[in-house]
Amino acid sequence: MAAKDNVRESDIDKTSFWYGGLCNICHPGGGFGEFDRDGELYYDVRTSQFGYEKLGKTAADVRLDGDYAEINHMSGALRAAPWDITGVAEPDCLFCHRTERAVSDGKNMNWVWRTATLRSKDKLKDTGGASVPAYAAAATAGQGWFSAFALNSKVPAGKPPMATTLDIDYQPGVDNGSLKEDGAGSLRLDGASIVGSPKDYACWGCHLTPDLKKRGRSWFDESSDVHYAGFNNLNDADPTNDIAPGNSTACTQCHPAGLDHNIAKGNATVSSVRNDTDYAGLRTCRDCHLPGAEKHENAPTPTSDIHIDGHLEKMSCEMCHIPYKTRSAVFAIDNATTGNTIGYPAAALLSADPLDPTDPDKSRWYPSFKWKTDKDGERRLFPIKLLLSVWWGDWDDNGTPDDGHDDTITPIALWRVRQITGGSPIAGTVDDNGDGKPEVNRPEEILAYITAMKGDDSYGVPVATRPVLVKGGRVWFEVPGGGDVDSFDYHAEGVHTESSHPFSVNHNVLPTDQALGATGCIECHYGFAERPSPVFDRLIPISPFDETEDARPKYKTVRQMTFLSPF
Ligand code: HEC
Numbered sequence: 001m002a003a004k005d006n007v008r009e010s011d012i013d014k015t016s017f018w019y020g021g022l023c024n025i026c027h028p029g030g031g032f033g034e035f036d037r038d039g040e041l042y043y044d045v046r047t048s049q050f051g052y053e054k055l056g057k058t059a060a061d062v063r064l065d066g067d068y069a070e071i072n073h074m075s076g077a078l079r080a081a082p083w084d085i086t087g088v089a090e091p092d093c094l095f096c097h098r099t100e101r102a103v104s105d106g107k108n109m110n111w112v113w114r115t116a117t118l119r120s121k122d123k124l125k126d127t128g129g130a131s132v133p134a135y136a137a138a139a140t141a142g143q144g145w146f147s148a149f150a151l152n153s154k155v156p157a158g159k160p161p162m163a164t165t166l167d168i169d170y171q172p173g174v175d176n177g178s179l180k181e182d183g184a185g186s187l188r189l190d191g192a193s194i195v196g197s198p199k200d201y202a203c204w205g206c207h208l209t210p211d212l213k214k215r216g217r218s219w220f221d222e223s224s225d226v227h228y229a230g231f232n233n234l235n236d237a238d239p240t241n242d243i244a245p246g247n248s249t250a251c252t253q254c255h256p257a258g259l260d261h262n263i264a265k266g267n268a269t270v271s272s273v274r275n276d277t278d279y280a281g282l283r284t285c286r287d288c289h290l291p292g293a294e295k296h297e298n299a300p301t302p303t304s305d306i307h308i309d310g311h312l313e314k315m316s317c318e319m320c321h322i323p324y325k326t327r328s329a330v331f332a333i334d335n336a337t338t339g340n341t342i343g344y345p346a347a348a349l350l351s352a353d354p355l356d357p358t359d360p361d362k363s364r365w366y367p368s369f370k371w372k373t374d375k376d377g378e379r380r381l382f383p384i385k386l387l388l389s390v391w392w393g394d395w396d397d398n399g400t401p402d403d404g405h406d407d408t409i410t411p412i413a414l415w416r417v418r419q420i421t422g423g424s425p426i427a428g429t430v431d432d433n434g435d436g437k438p439e440v441n442r443p444e445e446i447l448a449y450i451t452a453m454k455g456d457d458s459y460g461v462p463v464a465t466r467p468v469l470v471k472g473g474r475v476w477f478e479v480p481g482g483g484d485v486d487s488f489d490y491h492a493e494g495v496h497t498e499s500s501h502p503f504s505v506n507h508n509v510l511p512t513d514q515a516l517g518a519t520g521c522i523e524c525h526y527g528f529a530e531r532p533s534p535v536f537d538r539l540i541p542i543s544p545f546d547e548t549e550d551a552r553p554k555y556k557t558v559r560q561m562t563f564l565s566p567f
């Protein structure tokens, strides 16, 4: 993200206005969708003033302000952020609390309408051709209160939708009874249209993409989640008590919230904030299933022999009960080879045989594990899915080449990487492994990129002073004097950077006959048999391609990664 104060265009990446039109579709308003970093409204319609004007500044003063500028991510061109055209995005209570959900083909249409409106930014028009304030109108559009709505058909599949036309109109709400005339010329929301516990579809618009991409989660599918099935009475013999997907409120049974709206969460393994509220209010496996004050009356207590103390001390319930995933997820992203994101799905790096990633059966994949502090304070192994990243940074050793701890590796904004690559691999880059995705991996290729990356961007500023490739736990750099590259293990050197991001796998508890151990103790205790364990010897990708002419993925075993090695 862009800083508030910048001295030149080349320092600016994604600004607040850009965030408003993309990130805000899931990271919603009422904060950075509404107020600048001085606490002023970006644009105040009542006074027709930008926030900076209230502080006595001019448009020229904020030309490079991360709250009031926008860099075009394809051309690198700078413009003033048109908050006066889009308005600002306010908190959107009904997005979660509306009773009637618009679901079509399994899609949360409330999310689609709100998202598409935000994404159109300053280009949104009504059918008469007049400009519509997209950020301000998004919440209303999200409720379906419009008479005309058209999507841009040129947006490629898999990208968030974008609207071209919107006519806000409350008549559809009056027609379906969600809005009532109050006799004084205004409309009021009908009480029955507000629900206290949001339905799963309210959560699933924003959580769907990350859950798919980062974790391969399935929802609204009774065969892949015992709780979705159980909480909606889909397992019992009585079909009349079944709760339909559109009415399921399973998410809030484990993730309740109080009026402070700190939706109960656990101990996230990536980029956590407010660690002081970890597990506050969250209903975990142990809360509902083990005897105690919070035990859920219908949750069976584990009684089979496998639940010995020695196991429950070291392993989380999730470790055994979320044994594998059937939906793909993205395992690696290469932002280095072209400056665009090249994704590697599960099938590229794993297979349904946890010991042989090359097996042609790609119907499922198996997670890795990580030690993490559970709600009761114990450290246990939890299932995770590593996301590997490959990217260019600018390395500054702060004048102390022998001490890694004070080094910084600043990621290079992708718009600037693309100005060097033109969005394609640079000349001489070979797709060594023949997977159809070229990769910058061999030392001579890395060197060619490093040389190119010292070139200027369109503002005449060198893209990097000391470009380095971060990949597979290592930093690749040009040996002083030039002509060669070398690499070091950044963790071993104490350099603070990352190319491996552990996303926790906490959902999709499968029926017990699929749990680890259901087919025998030798799944983990290889000492019982003369063969590797599919759990502790399974292969976990740690780099999507190595530096050889084969460009093969690199793996480690769970045993090597967790230092746990049962007999
Ligand atoms: C499709 C919805 C969606 C969009 C679009 C989106 N995010 Fe997120 N983001 C989420 C969700 C949901 C989480 C947290 C929960 C999780 O881990 O799944 C999250 C988490 C994050 C985190 C915490 C670390 C992490 O990855 O878990 C950061 C930082 C972040 N988002 C930044 C951004 C930025 C910047 C953008 C715009 C480029 C953006 N997000 C766009 C849904 C989204």
Ligand code: HEC
Residues within 6 Å of the ligand: 025, 026, 027, 028, 095, 096, 198, 199, 202, 203, 204, 205, 206, 207, 251, 252, 255, 263, 264, 265, 266, 267, 268
């Ligand atoms: C408007 C989009 C949106 C909606 C609707 C939404 N979320 Fe989120 N949620 C997010 C984003 C974005 C984050 C990450 C915030 C961050 O890390 O800064 C998040 C974070 C979370 C977290 C904490 C994740 C962590 O990393 O620990 C939980 C739990 C959660 N949401 C549950 C829910 C539930 C349950 C619902 C439905 C009642 C819901 N969310 C509705 C966007 C949304």
Ligand code: HEC
Residues within 6 Å of the ligand: 091, 092, 093, 094, 095, 096, 097, 195, 196, 197, 198, 252, 255, 256, 257, 258, 259, 261, 263
């Ligand atoms: C991201 C989704 C989300 C948004 C947006 C949201 N809420 Fe909530 N709200 C929740 C959740 C989750 C609960 C807790 C439900 C539960 O535990 O069953 C809740 C609970 C409540 C409750 C208590 C309801 C009850 O029956 O006890 C009120 C009142 C409330 N919200 C008001 C608001 C208001 C006002 C706004 C807008 C400023 C808002 N909410 C925005 C998710 C949301």
Ligand code: HEC
Residues within 6 Å of the ligand: 200, 203, 204, 207, 215, 219, 227, 228, 250, 251, 252, 253, 254, 255, 265, 266, 267, 268, 283, 284, 285, 504, 505, 506, 507
């Ligand atoms: C059976 C209980 C249960 C249900 C139902 C449930 N969750 Fe969770 N969720 C958890 C647990 C447990 C964690 C992990 C807590 C920890 O250890 O950090 C979690 C973690 C999360 C996180 C953090 C990121 C992640 O995926 O690990 C998000 C976001 C989240 N849940 C959202 C949701 C949403 C949205 C729904 C409904 C679609 C939902 N959850 C349904 C129990 C549940």
Ligand code: HEC
Residues within 6 Å of the ligand: 226, 227, 229, 230, 231, 235, 253, 254, 283, 284, 285, 286, 287, 288, 289, 296, 298, 299, 300, 317, 318, 321, 322, 506, 509, 510, 511, 512
């Ligand atoms: C909010 C309470 C709650 C939480 C939290 C919860 N469960 Fe459950 N669980 C239940 C209930 C209730 C059932 C019975 C569902 C049914 O009626 O089929 C169940 C069923 C199960 C079953 C199937 C048991 C059988 O005999 O078929 C397993 C396994 C299970 N849960 C494991 C877990 C794990 C692992 C977690 C943590 C990720 C967890 N549960 C979190 C309430 C909970």
Ligand code: HEC
Residues within 6 Å of the ligand: 285, 286, 289, 290, 299, 300, 301, 302, 303, 304, 306, 307, 311, 312, 315, 316, 317, 318, 319, 320, 321, 512, 513, 515, 516, 517, 518, 519
């Ligand atoms: C070492 C792996 C492992 C761990 C850890 C584990 N389970 Fe299980 N669990 C199993 C297996 C395997 C079964 C099926 C046993 C059978 O069918 O004989 C099972 C069965 C169950 C059942 C069905 C009742 C029963 O006992 O057969 C429930 C409920 C359950 N587990 C909940 C939990 C909870 C809650 C935790 C965490 C406190 C947990 N399990 C931890 C492997 C595990």
Ligand code: HEC
Residues within 6 Å of the ligand: 305, 306, 309, 310, 311, 314, 315, 320, 516, 517, 518, 520, 521, 522, 523, 524, 525, 535, 564, 565, 566, 567
């Ligand atoms: C999911 C993997 C897994 C499965 C399946 C599994 N174990 Fe274990 N077992 C472990 C781990 C991990 C430990 C702890 C090892 C350590 O502390 O070094 C352990 C420890 C033990 C211990 C020592 C316990 C103690 O109190 O120190 C015994 C005994 C044991 N297992 C027996 C069994 C038997 C019998 C089965 C089959 C019913 C079984 N295990 C299935 C992973 C597993």
